[in-house]
Amino acid sequence: MxxxxxxxxxxxxxxxxxxxxxxxxxxxxxAAKERVATMLADEWGKHLIKGWNAAGWMNQSRRIGDRVGKLIGAPEGTTIMGDTLSIKVYQALAAALDLNPGRQVVLSDSGNFPSDLYMAQGLIGSLGRGLELKVVEPEAVADAIDETVAVLMLTEVDYRTGRLHDMKALTAKAHAAGALTVWDLAHSAGALPVDLIGAGADFAVGCTYKYLNGGPGAPAFIYVAPKHLETARPALSGWLGHEAPFAFDLDYRAGAGIDRMRVGTPPVIALTVLDAALDAWEGVxxxxxxxxxxxxxxxxxxxxxxxxxxxxxxxxxxxxxxxxxxxxxxxxxxxxxxxxxxxxxxxxxxxxxxxxxxxxxxxxxxxxxxxxxxxxxxxxxxxxxxxxxxxxxxxxx
Amino acid sequence: MxxxxxxxxxxxxxxxxxxxxxxxxxxxxxAAKERVATMLADEWGKHLIKGWNAAGWMNQSRRIGDRVGKLIGAPEGTTIMGDTLSIKVYQALAAALDLNPGRQVVLSDSGNFPSDLYMAQGLIGSLGRGLELKVVEPEAVADAIDETVAVLMLTEVDYRTGRLHDMKALTAKAHAAGALTVWDLAHSAGALPVDLIGAGADFAVGCTYKYLNGGPGAPAFIYVAPKHLETARPALSGWLGHEAPFAFDLDYRAGAGIDRMRVGTPPVIALTVLDAALDAWEGVxxxxxxxxxxxxxxxxxxxxxxxxxxxxxxxxxxxxxxxxxxxxxxxxxxxxxxxxxxxxxxxxxxxxxxxxxxxxxxxxxxxxxxxxxxxxxxxxxxxxxxxxxxxxxxxxx
CATH class of the missing domain: 3.90.1150.10 (Aspartate Aminotransferase, domain 1)
Incomplete structure (x- = not known):
């Protein structure tokens, strides 16, 4: 050891x-204690609104996304922070379904974290186009991948038992059947080597309060594979995902690349804590x-x-x-x-x-x-x- | 003065x-500086995971929601914190549309904050049932309310000019035409007296980093009128809005009342800052x-x-x-x-x-x-x- x-x-x-x-x-x-104290007193306290430029707050979600990306095999510009894992699941699944129209099944397993299944149920209920969430036992996932599946949505590590799915093999099987994949890395990021590019994952999401030590309710992340970056539709089309947020246009136009997965104003204080937490991974x-x-x-x-x-x-x-x-x-x-x-x-x-x-x-x-x-x-x-x-x-x- | x-x-x-x-x-x-330092060192640092019970983290969104509720004329149990304002707009509009099926128009105005319009565009795009976002000039809103309107979605105070809509009159007119209302209070909460119950508003949302001084990216709030509390469908059906989050059931069942508008794990550190900020309103x-x-x-x-x-x-x-x-x-x-x-x-x-x-x-x-x-x-x-x-x-x- x-x-x-x-x-x-x-x-x-x-x-x-x-x-x-x-x-x-x-x-x-x-380190988080001093970092937050400094952020409050010297950034918010001294710069106030000017902190968005002067203290780099607006760029934080992207910069820290790249730091998380390094731990999960994601190249720069493919991972961004924000919201909660449940919201990021919704974004990823909505985008994946849009990229694969004409199929009716979201395939998941009973080892997925319930919130992922709940968000899928809510999304499917909203979409109202006859989609079906099919939940099988973890061992039955591979055999259940067929040409009815639009999206395979799984958590890599089962939160109950720790069982690890073979991300690469299941993604390959999904792709062979014409399905896209959404991987939840809640119990993977910081726990084990993840190679999103090597596995060919289409979308991935995760939280940062577990193995990444970002604190209670720390912001989540979303990864979009390079090939989908410019085509993924942001269902949660908030102003910070707009091509030009400060133009204040009345019509949404998705921003370039991963920025389109931003939604509302980023949680600066929580991101500051997370940034300090990620320092522990340097050199590890x-x-x-x-x-x-x-x-x-x-x-x-x-x-x-x-x-x-x-x-x-x-x-x-x-x-x-x-x-x-x-x-x-x-x-x-x-x-x-x-x-x-x-x-x-x-x-x-x-x-x-x-x-x-x-x-x-x-x-x-x-x-x-x-x-x-x-x-x-x-x-x-x-x-x-x-x-x-x-x-x-x-x-x- | x-x-x-x-x-x-x-x-x-x-x-x-x-x-x-x-x-x-x-x-x-x-006060936020010491409050956060204490939360980090004495709650997270000493209780770690036990903080969810021992430090009251799980109840924070609801307790602070009630504090915000007092400033906007919302009774206890109708307002809850979480996510960003953009996400709360999505939740409120999705729920309002579900409560008023069979109509096709979301009516808003060009003085609404663009993110609200963008989120509506994204939601309408997802729902794909022929809904239309109709954006008129602020002065034309009252006349545009008719029996095609499912939901009237407005920001009470225009972010550009400060023009104040008459929430009570417009809500009454919307109700008379069979429409529901979603009010964005971003520039109202803490800025002026708001009486959600008196105005009969169906849904309201707002942010807390402006007049409520919660800090950059502070959590948002959502209000649901008492009459809709048990019928509003949570489109963003996350585990903390579930009837029994820790039963880890595979199927979503909406929680009682305002709790169903919770989505993912709450941002404890940011809520702690906001809680300290709200103290300034005591006795005001x-x-x-x-x-x-x-x-x-x-x-x-x-x-x-x-x-x-x-x-x-x-x-x-x-x-x-x-x-x-x-x-x-x-x-x-x-x-x-x-x-x-x-x-x-x-x-x-x-x-x-x-x-x-x-x-x-x-x-x-x-x-x-x-x-x-x-x-x-x-x-x-x-x-x-x-x-x-x-x-x-x-x-x-």
Missing amino acids: TDFARTRALFDIPEGMIYLDGNSLGPLPV SMADVRATSIALCDLFIAEVEKRCPDLVLATTRDGERRGSQVSFRHPQGYAIMQALIARNVIGDFRAPDAIRFGFTPLYIGEKDVLGAAAILETIMKDRLWDRPEYHRKAAVT | TDFARTRALFDIPEGMIYLDGNSLGPLPV SMADVRATSIALCDLFIAEVEKRCPDLVLATTRDGERRGSQVSFRHPQGYAIMQALIARNVIGDFRAPDAIRFGFTPLYIGEKDVLGAAAILETIMKDRLWDRPEYHRKAAVT
Whole structure:
């Protein structure tokens, strides 16, 4: 395993906490505190409206999009920040459907994050041209790709189990059948090497508050393949995606390239935090991150299986076929996770019965893995999950 | 005029700057700096993922929505924060169109902010059921309301001239013709008293970076009238608008009431800034704000007309019929504004020829008005706008 002591020092993690939930929300980058303070006092406070030019706010979405692009195999000018992942899913799917008229099926799987499916349902309901969202089991996706499919819309890493789709093979199969692809990289960007150009992906979207540590509700990104950049119709045609936003014309004309995927005024403060967070990736090899992540996950699986025979592994043992997380199933999963959290081992629970642990080499190492497994062992052996306080449901799980 | 010295002290405005652009971007609330620092260090830094429950992040959009609601005559549970104004326009228009099927016209005017028109064009293009966006002159709106109109979509205050539509009368006329209304309050919320319930508005949307001082790219709001809360279809059906987001069902079911207008994960850091900014409104009477704003605008008009005969007033003299801004036209408007900015009088330019000044009583008073008019007089008398450096176009005007 590569030693990530240097990057670990870049994050604020409370003393004694074993944080295995960076796949939900990354920790605070130390640098973000000063960066935001400076942005508030010296940019907003001193420049006020002039900050759009003087502090480079207007260019932030594009510049940071290129920084994210470097982590996902996207060339400059193909990735842009803004909005939320759900909104970016809508944009990507709407554009993909427009580029492939005459077909009626959006194909997805039950391992896709529900919000992606919901946004597709809303879009299909709006379009009202007889489109159908077809949701199959993850294992059945490849066989379900046929010439009825307009768009294949998948999340690369299953948020529940960590199962990793073969983006390149599925994209090739989709293309062979005449379908376009929309890939959600929520659990991929910053978790493993992604090669959008190599895979031939048409559209990709993702969030930045997980492995990219951008903070709660950090802006999302959208990628459009070079071949679609000038033809993709922006369904969410906001003024900052206009060819000339400050001409204030009454008619929309899509801007050049990826800029057309901008919608409204960009979230400058949130982008400033994200920009600081992305500094942690400078000089980091994604291959090293991946190798370490696989080793940490392997170690966790081995330790938990040895110590906790009642937990059923929900994630593949094949490191190459999973993302950077491990899940176990147990009927008392919710209470087990509450007992872990009470002991400062932070993972999360995904209904109906999965406890989920994310492994994020930038700031998590072997010692954390062994510590978490030992505490989990105590909880299982002593049935500590059987206390009433661990069965109270929180608003957010 | 009411003395707003108390609220003026709540904002960071650089020494010597006369800031007449709070209608574009409000100044930094002093309290925001510490509030964000605390949120980063003590909420994100200490709670990490647990912040969603422990720090109340999940409830923020709703709680702050109610705070904004108080300023626009919206009862609790009818206003929620999120996304950008462009996205909220899309949501509101899509929902309004769904509630009024069988009609083909979206009626708007040429004084609407272009992004609203663009979003309508994008939505209509997606819906593909023969809808038409009809854009008339602001003065022709009332007469254009007829039984072909599905939705009347207007911005209450014209961003160029400050002309104020009569929301109550136009809404009544729309309802009498069987149309629904979408009101954009971008230049109304925090600028003048708004009574959404009294006006019978069906939907309203707005941004919070202007008169509400939420910072660059601050989150938007959407209001849904009580009678539509349980029937409005969320076209942007994201997981946080779902009845049970953490059940992770595969099918979307709209949440109760205004919560269905949530889409993706809320922008916690930006909402924290906005929350601090809204504190400035505690104990402030909107009637006092309005009376002072009218007096400041009247004074500015009188002073500029006296001193600068070449500038043509583009705003009505009737204080009751305008928002909280004044515009003048001049063929050299762009260069004149650059000359003003170079002398630390900050307004903005709106193509083709308007120089625009916002009056925001929370932190702007008579002295600022007189100072700005005097500097403008010098620029006009000495033709200072005729220098080449004032003719260079910036990215953002």
